[in-house]
Amino acid sequence: MRLTRIVGSSIIALGLSTVWAETVRELHVFLPDNATWNSSTPMIYEDGQSHALTPDPDHCGWFIRKYVDEEIPNKVVFHTDDDEELRNSIGMGGENSDSLQAIPLADVFQVFASEATFINALYFVADGNRASELPSATKGWFTERPMITGTCSFNLAATIYDTDASLHPSFSCYAAGGEGCQAQSGIAAQDVERAKVLEAINACLGVTTGLVDSTLDKTIKKPKLSAAGKKCFIDDKYFNQLFNYTEGVNEASCFDIPFTRTNHGKWEFNSDNFTSPNLRIPVPGGFFPVEGKTNELVKSYFANQVPAPAARTKHYAEGPIFHGEKLRKIDSTEFVPVFDLTCNGPGWNKGHNCNGLFADAAETETFFKSINSTIDCVFGWSCTDQAPTNWPLFTEGTETKATAGVPRWSSNVSVAEGNGGRNQHFCAEMHSTFRFKNGLKFSISGSDDIWVYIDNKLAIDIGGTHLAAPGYVDVDKFMPNATIGELYDIDIFYCNRRTTSGDLKISTSMLFPKFASGIRVENSRYNTDPQKVSNFNTYKVCRAISDGTSCTPTTIICDTADAPKTMKIRYQLTTDKTGTDATKTLISEAEFTANPIQLNGIFDVSNPMRPVINENKLNETFNPGTYYLIIKIDSDQYVLQLQVKGTTSVAERRVPASITNNFSIAKSGALEITITTEKMNIAKQYAIMDINGHVISTGKLNSSDTRVKVATAGSYIVKVGNNYKRVNIK
Incomplete structure (x- = not known):
C-alpha cells in the first residue's frame, strides 16, 4: 500500500472520522538509537502540545503512546525534551527524511485500519538506518512490530578497592553490644590504638557531612580529606588508602556496574534487584562486587599488585529491605521516589538536614514519621503487605527463598548452607562524562559513604557509616552556567565500611557514554562567542584511546593544547557517507587545509577540534538532502550527518549567486x-x-x-x- 496516495484529500473526500470512540489505539515508535536520543526523554508533539513517551517495558528501544477514548491528532512529530523549538524533530519520513512533514496520525490510522494484520496498533521505525533495512511499502510504517531492539543498558566501570577491618582502621562491624570486629585484640589495624579507632568509628555513625573538600582536583580525580574529616578517618594516610591501591592493605579490581532503562525513562542501577557475581548460591539483593576472588584473578586486573587474601574475609550479611509505599511513591514534580528527595545537600535544598540521621532503624523511622504523619511504614519488615511486586521472601535466618517468610535474607559465616556471609569492606570509584542538557536529574542512595562530584564540584555529600541514605541533584540549578551540549565530568566515590548490609542505587536521566578508541563528536548547539550570530553550531572533536576493555580507563583528548603534535585532523564534505566516491566530494581534504573557512563561512574549521557550522546559511544555500562532514584522524573516521530539511520552498530558498552547483x-x-x-x-x-x-x-x-x-x-x-x-x- 502506498500511504501517500491515500492520506490527505482522498480521506477527507471519503468523509471518514478521525475520532476512535470507545476504542484503544496504540502508536509504537522506535526512535534513533544514538547518544542524543538515549540521553533524552523522548517527546511526542501533538497538535501544539508535547507529552513524554512511555518506554515499552517488554520491547527494548520502543516507546508507546496510547489513545483511549480521545481524538487522535493530525499533526504529530517526535522530539527530545530539550528541543522545544522542534529544530531536530522527526516526522512522517523518519530520521533521514529530506524535509520535515508532520504525521497526519488520525489519517494514517484510518488508512492502515483496512490491513488484515492491523489490530488497533501501528509501529513506526523512526531510526533512519533501521528503517532502511526493513521492507515496507511505506518506509518505516508497519502494522506488526518489526523484530528490532535498541540500547536499553550500558555499563559504568568501577574500580574496587577491597580491604577488611583487619587491614584498615576505618572499617568496622555492627554488633549489638558495640564494635564487632575492629580492634578485638586490643590493637586495631595498622597498629592504631584501639581507643582512637573506636572514637573515630563512633564519630561517623549516621550521615556525616563535610568529611571531604568541596572541589575535586581534575588531574588527580581523588577526594581530599577535610580538616573536619579527621574525626572519622584519623589521618590523611588512612583516608587516601580508600581510593588508592596500597600493598598489604587492599586489592584493586574492576567491576562493570550494569545500568538499564526504567519505565520512567531513567537509567538505573538498583542493587535490590541485583545478584552479585561469583556467589556459590545465587541470591538477589545487595551490592557485593568482589565475591569469589583468587590470587590469580587479582593479578589479572593489575599485574603488579601483591594479593592480600585477608581483604576477601567474609562477614555476617543481611539482604536489602524495601521502603514503604509512601516513600516509594513518585514525586509529581521531580518524577523520582519521595525517599530520594529526603536529604539536602550541595545539589538539592528542598529536603531536610540529614546530618546524624540514618544511624539506626528506630531513629530513622521516627524521623520519617515526624516529617510526614501519614507515613505508616518506613522499613518493610513491619509491612510485608507493602512489598514491591515480585519482592522475594526467605526462610528466616537463611538465604533460602520461600513462598512465605521474611522479606530479607541472612547469611552466616559459620553456616554450611548458603554463601557463608559476604565480602564487605570495600570502596569504589567511578568516573564518566555526560552531555549537559536542561532537565537532568541525578539520585543515589547507599550504605555507607557517598560523595559525588559534578564538574569537579561536590554535588552529593552523604559520608559516614549509615543505613541506605539518599542524595539528589537538580543539575540545572547546580550548574546554572553550563553550556548545553557540552561534556562535563561526573565522579562517584562510594564505600561499604560497616557491616551488615551493602546497598547502592543510582538513577539518572544522564547517559554515561563509554568511550572506545576512535573519534567522538559532541554538539554544543549554541556558540559561546557573542560576536557570532545565532544558529552557529559548534562541535567538539575528541580523540579517545583505549585498549577496548570496558574497565580500562580511556585517554580522552578534546583540546588542542592536549593534542599530540602528530595528531592531524582532516575534513571532507561529501554526499557519500563512506567518503570514497570522489564524484560526490563537495569540499576535499586539501581544500579544507588550504582554506579552513569555506563557502562564505558555512564551514569554519580554523580550530580543527572546534569546527563551526552556520546552520542558517547551510539551510539557505544547500538543496534539501543529506550531506556528510567526514572527520578523520589517522585511520579513524567519524561521519557527521547534516540534514537539510525542506522548510522553505525552492522559490523561497535564498541561494547566494556566488555559491551554486550550476x-x-x-x-x-x-x-x-x-x-x-x-x-x-x-x-x-x-x-x-x-x-x-x-x-x-x-x-x-x-x-x-x-x-x-x-x-x-x-x-x-x-x-x-x-x-x-x-x-x-x-
Whole structure:
C-alpha cells in the first residue's frame, strides 16, 4: 500500500472520522538509537502540545503512546525534551527524511485500519538506518512490530578497592553490644590504638557531612580529606588508602556496574534487584562486587599488585529491605521516589538536614514519621503487605527463598548452607562524562559513604557509616552556567565500611557514554562567542584511546593544547557517507587545509577540534538532502550527518549567486568536452560517465572552464555536484 496516495484529500473526500470512540489505539515508535536520543526523554508533539513517551517495558528501544477514548491528532512529530523549538524533530519520513512533514496520525490510522494484520496498533521505525533495512511499502510504517531492539543498558566501570577491618582502621562491624570486629585484640589495624579507632568509628555513625573538600582536583580525580574529616578517618594516610591501591592493605579490581532503562525513562542501577557475581548460591539483593576472588584473578586486573587474601574475609550479611509505599511513591514534580528527595545537600535544598540521621532503624523511622504523619511504614519488615511486586521472601535466618517468610535474607559465616556471609569492606570509584542538557536529574542512595562530584564540584555529600541514605541533584540549578551540549565530568566515590548490609542505587536521566578508541563528536548547539550570530553550531572533536576493555580507563583528548603534535585532523564534505566516491566530494581534504573557512563561512574549521557550522546559511544555500562532514584522524573516521530539511520552498530558498552547483557543457574540440562553472561552485569535482552510468573519468574542476578528453565519439553524461547533463560527441 502506498500511504501517500491515500492520506490527505482522498480521506477527507471519503468523509471518514478521525475520532476512535470507545476504542484503544496504540502508536509504537522506535526512535534513533544514538547518544542524543538515549540521553533524552523522548517527546511526542501533538497538535501544539508535547507529552513524554512511555518506554515499552517488554520491547527494548520502543516507546508507546496510547489513545483511549480521545481524538487522535493530525499533526504529530517526535522530539527530545530539550528541543522545544522542534529544530531536530522527526516526522512522517523518519530520521533521514529530506524535509520535515508532520504525521497526519488520525489519517494514517484510518488508512492502515483496512490491513488484515492491523489490530488497533501501528509501529513506526523512526531510526533512519533501521528503517532502511526493513521492507515496507511505506518506509518505516508497519502494522506488526518489526523484530528490532535498541540500547536499553550500558555499563559504568568501577574500580574496587577491597580491604577488611583487619587491614584498615576505618572499617568496622555492627554488633549489638558495640564494635564487632575492629580492634578485638586490643590493637586495631595498622597498629592504631584501639581507643582512637573506636572514637573515630563512633564519630561517623549516621550521615556525616563535610568529611571531604568541596572541589575535586581534575588531574588527580581523588577526594581530599577535610580538616573536619579527621574525626572519622584519623589521618590523611588512612583516608587516601580508600581510593588508592596500597600493598598489604587492599586489592584493586574492576567491576562493570550494569545500568538499564526504567519505565520512567531513567537509567538505573538498583542493587535490590541485583545478584552479585561469583556467589556459590545465587541470591538477589545487595551490592557485593568482589565475591569469589583468587590470587590469580587479582593479578589479572593489575599485574603488579601483591594479593592480600585477608581483604576477601567474609562477614555476617543481611539482604536489602524495601521502603514503604509512601516513600516509594513518585514525586509529581521531580518524577523520582519521595525517599530520594529526603536529604539536602550541595545539589538539592528542598529536603531536610540529614546530618546524624540514618544511624539506626528506630531513629530513622521516627524521623520519617515526624516529617510526614501519614507515613505508616518506613522499613518493610513491619509491612510485608507493602512489598514491591515480585519482592522475594526467605526462610528466616537463611538465604533460602520461600513462598512465605521474611522479606530479607541472612547469611552466616559459620553456616554450611548458603554463601557463608559476604565480602564487605570495600570502596569504589567511578568516573564518566555526560552531555549537559536542561532537565537532568541525578539520585543515589547507599550504605555507607557517598560523595559525588559534578564538574569537579561536590554535588552529593552523604559520608559516614549509615543505613541506605539518599542524595539528589537538580543539575540545572547546580550548574546554572553550563553550556548545553557540552561534556562535563561526573565522579562517584562510594564505600561499604560497616557491616551488615551493602546497598547502592543510582538513577539518572544522564547517559554515561563509554568511550572506545576512535573519534567522538559532541554538539554544543549554541556558540559561546557573542560576536557570532545565532544558529552557529559548534562541535567538539575528541580523540579517545583505549585498549577496548570496558574497565580500562580511556585517554580522552578534546583540546588542542592536549593534542599530540602528530595528531592531524582532516575534513571532507561529501554526499557519500563512506567518503570514497570522489564524484560526490563537495569540499576535499586539501581544500579544507588550504582554506579552513569555506563557502562564505558555512564551514569554519580554523580550530580543527572546534569546527563551526552556520546552520542558517547551510539551510539557505544547500538543496534539501543529506550531506556528510567526514572527520578523520589517522585511520579513524567519524561521519557527521547534516540534514537539510525542506522548510522553505525552492522559490523561497535564498541561494547566494556566488555559491551554486550550476554548470554548462559544450563540445570544444575533437573528442573534448568543456565544463563551464560559475565563479565559486560548491562542487569541486566532476565525473564523466557513459550512457549506462559507468564512470570513465573523474577530476578536479578549474575555477571556470575545465577541458576533458574522451576516448571515442558517443553520448556521455557529465556530473557536477548533484546535477547531470548529457552531451553528444561525434
